Amino acid sequence: MSETFNPTTRSKARRKADRAAYDEASVYAVLDAAVLCHVGYVLDGEPFVTPTTFWREGRKLYWHGSAASRMIRAQGPGLPVCVTVTHMDGLVLARSGIAHSMNYRSVMAFGTARMVEGLEARREAMSAFIDRLYPDRSAELRPALDQEIKQIGLVEMTIEEASAKSRSGGVNGTDLDEDWNAWSGVIPVATVIGARQADAVRSAGASSSPSLDLYLPGARLDEVLAVAHKI
C-alpha cells in the first residue's frame, strides 16, 4: 500500500487532473527510471535550473557537484528547490494542430536542499550512488581519497511534496479532424543504450563487470535504471 504525498497548491495539478498522481508508487516509478533531473532554485530572486544526476533513497533525493559550484554552495545551508524529472515517450501527431501532443512521464518534487556534512557520510553516499546505477560496482573501484571526498559537495533533499504527471496512448482528435488526410498517430521515442566504448588504456584486458550486465546495447535506459534501483 503506497503512501501518498499530500498536495498543496504548490504541487496540486490545476489542469488535466486525470493525468496527475500523488502516491509514492507513481512518483518513485518516474524518479527511479531516471538518472538526470533538473533542479530549480532561486538566487537573489532569480530562477535557475541546473541539470544534474541524482538518486533516491526513500523520500530523500541526492545530487552532488563540486563543493565550489554555485548551486552546491547556495544549497549548502538549506535552499528551497523544485526537482523535475521528465521522460519523453512519444510525439503525438493529430490532424489538427491543437490536438498534437507529447507522451511523457514527469515528476515535480519540492523540498529544501541541504549539504550533507561529514567525510564518511559523503563517502558512503557516493558509493551508494555508484551501486544504485551499477549494482555492486563500488566494491570494484579504487577507494576514494579523503581529498577527493572533500572536493565533493553532496546535497540531500527530503521530498515534502511531489506530483507525477503523464500522458500515454494515442491521438485525441475531434470529429472535425476526420475529414483531413494528414497521417495521424504516435511516433515513439526512447532513450536507448548504445555499444560500449571501452577505455583503450585502462580497460585493456578488463572483462566487462557484472555490475554492467544490465546495460546492454539497445536496452531502454529508463527500464535499466528502474531494474538497477531494485537490486
Added chain:
Amino acid sequence: MSETFNPTTRSKARRKADRAAYDEASVYAVLDAAVLCHVGYVLDGEPFVTPTTFWREGRKLYWHGSAASRMIRAQGPGLPVCVTVTHMDGLVLARSGIAHSMNYRSVMAFGTARMVEGLEARREAMSAFIDRLYPDRSAELRPALDQEIKQIGLVEMTIEEASAKSRSGGVNGTDLDEDWNAWSGVIPVATVIGARQADAVRSAGASSSPSLDLYLPGARLDEVLAVAHKI
C-alpha cells in the same frame, strides 16, 4: 560569424570553464536539437520547474500551454525565467568513483517570459511550431478554430543571456586508478525514434506525410530535430 551572448555572473560558468560556451552557434546547436525544455520560474519566492515543448526563432524561445495553466498565467504579464535544455549522451565509467561522469550537452537561457497576444499571432506561431518539427505539415492539417486558439496560452522569451555546457569523450581517470581492474569506458545513450503507430481510425488509408520523412525508426531525435529546424 556567430554573435555571442555576453555572460554576466548569472550565466558565466564558475567551474569547468573549458566546458562552457556563450556564442549563438553553440547555444543554438543544443536548443535546436531539442523539443523538450525545463522552464524555471519563481512564484511567491518558491522555485518551480515545468517541463514543456518549445521552439526557437532567432533569439526568441516559444512555448505554450493552456491559457488557464498556472505557469502560463504567471508568465503572462512578464516573468523572469531560466530555460534549460539537456541532452544526455553517455555514462562515463572510471575505476574510481570520483572520476565517473556523464557526457552531455546543455544550455541555460535566461530572459523574461511574456504572453503573446492576438489570435492571428498565436495562430501563426502554432503553425510555425508544427512546421519546425514536421516541415510543411501545418498545410496538411485542419485549420484551427478561433475558440481553439483562444484556449492556447503562447509565451515568448527573448534570450538575454545563455551559456552552453558540454562534456564529451572518454574517461578522465588518475594514475592511481590504473591498478584497478573494473571495466572503464563510456556507455553511450541517445534518444531514438521508434516504429510509428498509425491512428487506426483517422489514419486508415492515409499515407505517411512527407513532413514525417525525417522521423525514421532508429534515427536519433536530436539529429532529426536539428535537420528539421533548417528546412
